[in-house]
Ligand SMILES: [Ca+2]
Ligand SMILES: [Ca+2]
Ligand SMILES: [Ca+2]
């Protein structure tokens with residue numbers, strides 16, 4: 001009988017003998033503990049407190065910024081902050097990693113749209129750095145990842161997610177989450193709206209008529225009409241929405257729910273003949289006074305060799321300026337930031353839709369097919385319908401048109417929940433909706449580099465040729481007298497720019513070995529012999545010429561292959577393991593921590609039995 005089998009028998013005997021231990025084994029907790037916070041809606045205050053707590057508890061991967069500090073106003077109209085959470089390793093550095101933007105609550109009453117981004121924040125920080133865990137205590141590890149499918153047919157969905165994936169995303173991506181872009185509006189809507197009741201407030205709280213008080217009839221700007229790309233293009237359009245009510249997709253009327261904000265009326269490029277505001281702003285028609293004469297539309301409207309140098313509107317609000325302050329645009333316009341986002345997800349409600357540009361025109365973008373495919377891949381998680389924005393209704397000045405037109409991000413708007421759920425779904429809907437869309441967020445983050453490459457080569461889908469790795473880790477034990485040979489096969493070898501083996505001894509930093517080609521797509525490398533008793537972790541890293549990395553195992557280095565270095569003859573690793581277990585058991589009995597100790601031991605043993613990780 002093998003040592004490990006003996007141990008299992010021993011543990012079974014002990015577990016029968018101790019009913020308390022049996023009870024511990026049965027207690028399955030399939031919900032992450034942070035979900036308790038999602039039993040009701042956050043408001044601005046509770047969200048702010050939680051974000052500060054998260055930032056102080058995870059200083060290694062979280063930074064919290066008030067983006068209004070980057071704007072000309074220093075706060076929202078009512079003195080609030082627009083919080084942005086950056087999640088990544090080395091959070092103070094801007095590393096060469098794909099960047100994702102997740103935004104919620106452009107619109108005040110769309111409460112679910114800030115819950116979903118908050119859930120993503122919790123999910124990432126809560127799982128970061130954790131070893132592969134048997135979250136549901138069924139003896140299997142990471143057998144049911146976040147994909148809204150019951151991968152292991154146990155009647156539960158996504159109950160044993162991959163901690164390694166979360167860690168990998170944090171280490172290899174920079175995630176920016178702005179959960180509540182419109183805090184003034186959200187707070188106002190919380191005052192006037194009730195759960196389950198539709199209606200409510202949509203805009204921010206700009207004092208349009210400057211009478212010093214907030215008044216629903218006159219005030220507020222629709223933040224998702226306040227971006228300068230093609231700003232106000234559809235301001236005269238009347239459209240019929242799906243429920244039959246005539247709504248204005250974009251309006252110049254301050255009283256409208258879709259008011260796009262005031263005309264710019266500012267000579268952004270300093271070439272005006274008369275330095276006074278235009279009384280009759282001409283927008284994208286050539287303006288003799290050269291104020292607002294070259295709006296943001298990728299066209300040199302005034303034929304002066306400069307493109308989009310004098311916008312006619314948009315970015316009048318602290319909230320939209322907050323977004324502008326971090327985004328790097330193609331032209332590095334004034335007031336913009338230095339982050340080139342690969343993919344953005346802007347959450348709204350309702351409609352169960354995944355929406356992609358354009359919004360301002362029925363014309364397709366040059367990336368129409370890629371948008372459709374990428375949208376369809378995200379829809380695998382939430383089951384929503386994928387649709388071009390203008391096919392829903394024409395609009396102008398929304399975040400997505402600006403991000404695509406001015407920054408060449410691949411932006412999506414996600415309309416959460418159904419019409420029956422409305423703007424203020426009952427609290428029981430929060431966790432299911434957050435879970436439903438968690439996979440969308442994770443997918444966008446994980447495949448951002450592939451999306452970037454697909455976009456750069458004008459591919460019609462995400463299905464672009466990439467190298468891949470064929471490798472099976474079989475040898476768990478190496479001798480201290482021999483180097484450890486690793487042979488992998490690289491599929492689509494010609495696309496691989498580098499084939500690298502990384503190894504780490506006893507948890508120290510990883511060392512790099514370039515693997516050498518031995519023909520037929522095969523590569524080999526030798527990890528130098530190590531002292532007996534050490535544990536070596538390693539993984540393979542192939543990257544293509546665009547910079548997309550493929551790893552084996554998939555979420556390296558958050559997960560890695562592992563082997564134990566043994567003496568050449570004599571004490572086997574099993575014997576050492578048994579001795580260690582016996583010592584732990586004895587200590588456990590002496591100090592009265594038997595049950596806890598056994599639990600640790602059985603978990604360690606199960607991990608061994610499961611193998612693979
Ligand atoms: Ca499990
Ligand atoms: Ca399951
Ligand atoms: Ca001008």
Ligand SMILES: [Ca+2]
Pocket residue numbers: 294299300301302303304305306307308309
């Ligand atoms: Ca121009």
Ligand SMILES: [Zn+2]
Pocket residue numbers: 106107110347348349
């Ligand atoms: Zn909305």
